[in-house]
Amino acid sequence: MSRFSGSTDVPVLTADEMRAWDSSTIRRTGIPERVLMETAARAAASVVDRLYPHGRVAVAVGSGNNGGDALVLARTLAAWGRDVIAVQAGSRMPDEALLHGWRIPVVPAEGAAEAFGGAATIVDGLLGTGATGAPREAYALVIRAMNDSARPVVALDGPSGVDLTTGAAPGEAVRAAVTVTFGAPKRGLLLFPGRGLAGRIVAVEVGFAPREGDAARLITPAWAHQLLPAVPPDAHKGRMGRVVIVAGRAGMAGACVLAGTGALRAGAGMAVLVTPEANRVIVQSALPEALYTDRDTADAMEVQRGAAAVVAGPAMGTDDDSLAFLDAIARGSDVPLLLDADALTLLARDPGLRERMDRPLLLTPHPGEAGRLLSSSIKEITADPFAAAAALAERFRCAVLLKGTPSLVAETGRGTRVNVAGHAGLATGGNGDVLGGVIGALLARGMEPADAAAAGLYFSGRAAELAGRGRGLLPTDVADVLPDALLKVPVPGSSLNLPGILLDLPAAV
Numbered sequence: 060m061s062r063f064s065g066s067t068d069v070p071v072l073t074a075d076e077m078r079a080w081d082s083s084t085i086r087r088t089g090i091p092e093r094v095l096m097e098t099a100a101r102a103a104a105s106v107v108d109r110l111y112p113h114g115r116v117a118v119a120v121g122s123g124n125n126g127g128d129a130l131v132l133a134r135t136l137a138a139w140g141r142d143v144i145a146v147q148a149g150s151r152m153p154d155e156a157l158l159h160g161w162r163i164p165v166v167p168a169e170g171a172a173e174a175f176g177g178a179a180t181i182v183d184g185l186l187g188t189g190a191t192g193a194p195r196e197a198y199a200l201v202i203r204a205m206n207d208s209a210r211p212v213v214a215l216d217g218p219s220g221v222d223l224t225t226g227a228a229p230g231e232a233v234r235a236a237v238t239v240t241f242g243a244p245k246r247g248l249l250l251f252p253g254r255g256l257a258g259r260i261v262a263v264e265v266g267f268a269p270r271e272g273d274a275a276r277l278i279t280p281a282w283a284h285q286l287l288p289a290v291p292p293d294a295h296k297g298r299m300g301r302v303v304i305v306a307g308r309a310g311m312a313g314a315c316v317l318a319g320t321g322a323l324r325a326g327a328g329m330a331v332l333v334t335p336e337a338n339r340v341i342v343q344s345a346l347p348e349a350l351y352t353d354r355d356t357a358d359a360m361e362v363q364r365g366a367a368a369v370v371a372g373p374a375m376g377t378d379d380d381s382l383a384f385l386d387a388i389a390r391g392s393d394v395p396l397l398l399d400a401d402a403l404t405l406l407a408r409d410p411g412l413r414e415r416m417d418r419p420l421l422l423t424p425h426p427g428e429a430g431r432l433l434s435s436s437i438k439e440i441t442a443d444p445f446a447a448a449a450a451l452a453e454r455f456r457c458a459v460l461l462k463g464t465p466s467l468v469a470e471t472g473r474g475t476r477v478n479v480a481g482h483a484g485l486a487t488g489g490n491g492d493v494l495g496g497v498i499g500a501l502l503a504r505g506m507e508p509a510d511a512a513a514a515g516l517y518f519s520g521r522a523a524e525l526a527g528r529g530r531g532l533l534p535t536d537v538a539d540v541l542p543d544a545l546l547k548v549p550v551p552g553s554s555l556n557l558p559g560i561l562l563d564l565p566a567a568v
């Protein structure tokens with residue numbers, strides 16, 4: 060289960076942004092680089108000592124500052140009484156003065172396999188944010204020895220060989236059990252394959268200045284809960300938001316039921332399901348709390364009267380009749396509109412739909428739908444989802460929730476929000492429908508589209524974590540647990556029980 064500090068603000072940075080933040084902190088605050096390194100390495104030493112308290116620690120040392128962190132960590136653990144050995148991968152060691160006179164045995168890269176074989180735990184201090192391209196030969200040799208050793212590896216800042224901006228691994232890459240990352244999680248740790256290679260991700264605070272500007276940020280529990288509008292004690296159904304859901308062509312009633320359930324479980328005052336007559340008996344039996352409207356005879360303006368938000372698309376169909384109805388819906392009101400699934404395919408076919416509507420808009424594509432909207436391939440979308448989400452937001456002048464691992468929320472002029480709540484048990488058809496309903500309810504409570512999208516992702520992901528059914532999780536389970544996710548702010552802190560942990564994310568399995 061993901062664990063966070065109480066902070067509302069945890070940036071997610073590219074390697075370049077990290078370096079810029081580094082140097083601006085040093086320039087503005089006068090803190091010496093050595094102090095940042097000392098703080099980072101001591102935090103990592105605490106994690107290593109807490110998780111792996113017994114046996115020898117072999118520390119792989121690169122020639123840059125990531126190697127400097129490794130030397131400080133090695134010296135710190137030695138001073139704490141641990142048995143430590145270093146493996147030198149670069150042609151030179153970082154400044155020996157970092158060892159403060161502690162004598163740590165050092166072996167060359169060729170001795171890595173033996174050194175790792177004789178250790179209980181390995182620390183990867185080869186490459187961090189300064190790496191470019193695939194690890195060169197001596198580094199690759201050490202990385203292979205690490206991965207072959209069957210010992211747990213703790214990576215400093217990131218697993219060496221992973222591009223900390225893109226998550227790509229162009230050559231040999233460390234498979235870490237744990238990554239201790241400094242100051243903020245790096246974007247490349249949250250994107251696959253980097254996410255898979257990083258193992259458990261522990262982000263530690265190391266003394267940076269507050270982060271300004273529009274960098275990407277994590278969707279944290281504290282942030283999501285603080286956004287939720289309070290429920291007035293004298294609430295009535297009219298004030299809690301009426302959500303209109305256009306979903307489910309004939310024979311596809313499930314999408315409509317799931318979206319409606321998501322909306323009501325997330326606290327909507329009323330859900331109106333607009334779906335063909337053929338689905339009526341099913342949706343009314345499955346969700347008697349919702350109102351039913353026959354899509355084939357509905358007037359698009361009339362059906363949106365009194366609505367606070369509209370969700371359109373899940374399994375609604377992509378034929379000409381569906382496009383005509385979507386067009387009428389889009390033009391028929393000015394309350395926030397969420398377009399998902401088939402509505403996105405229709406929008407890709409008729410992008411002019413955007414110009415014909417005048418209302419706050421949120422698109423929630425998966426990479427396939429995003430590819431159709433941007434006329435690019437799924438591969439291009441997933442290679443740089445941050446860029447794809449931003450391009451969609453720009454192109455359609457709206458908020459965009461791009462689904463994936465991780466799912467992202469972008470809007471022009473705002474920092475992208477990154478969701479890390481949830482797990483692969485959500486990869487089941489129907490979870491997108493529940494999510495659409497949840498976001499619809501949040502929109503109906505007056506939240507901004509990008510905020511509603513980000514909060515919807517967090518609360519659905521958190522519900523999936525709380526439901527605890529692993530890969531057997533059903534979308535209805537997620538909906539059932541949603542009220543608990545919405546009610547309870549998780550207690551800050553991680554099982555490491557150390558101060559200064561910003562994020563503690565379990566390994567992706």
Ligand SMILES: NC(=O)C1=CN([C@@H]2O[C@H](COP(=O)(O)OP(=O)(O)OC[C@H]3O[C@@H](n4cnc5c(N)ncnc54)[C@H](O)[C@@H]3O)[C@@H](O)[C@H]2O)[C@@H](O)CC1
Pocket residue numbers: 081092095096097099100121122123124125126128185186187188189190191192193194195198215216241265
């Ligand atoms: N500067 C600071 O204030 C802080 C930096 N920190 C650490 O410093 C790291 C960044 O340090 P650097 O900028 O020195 O960069 P790195 O240590 O990540 O890497 C640069 C070194 O690796 C070599 N190198 C680059 N690509 C390579 C490749 N493909 N194969 C083999 N060698 C390669 C370079 O020639 C250089 O010697 C961070 O990841 C973090 O671990 C931390 O100490 C926290 C504070």
Ligand SMILES: Nc1ncnc2c1ncn2[C@@H]1O[C@H](COP(=O)(O)OP(=O)(O)O)[C@@H](O)[C@H]1O
Pocket residue numbers: 400425462463464466480481482483484485486487488489490491492493494
């Ligand atoms: N491995 C995963 N980890 C976290 N969230 C996931 C994972 N797989 C899917 N999800 C989430 O589940 C939802 C599935 O949505 P979608 O692909 O539209 O499904 P469908 O339309 O079939 O219901 C999205 O919010 C997605 O981000």
Ligand SMILES: [K+]
Pocket residue numbers: 125183184185186187214215216217218219
């Ligand atoms: K590293």
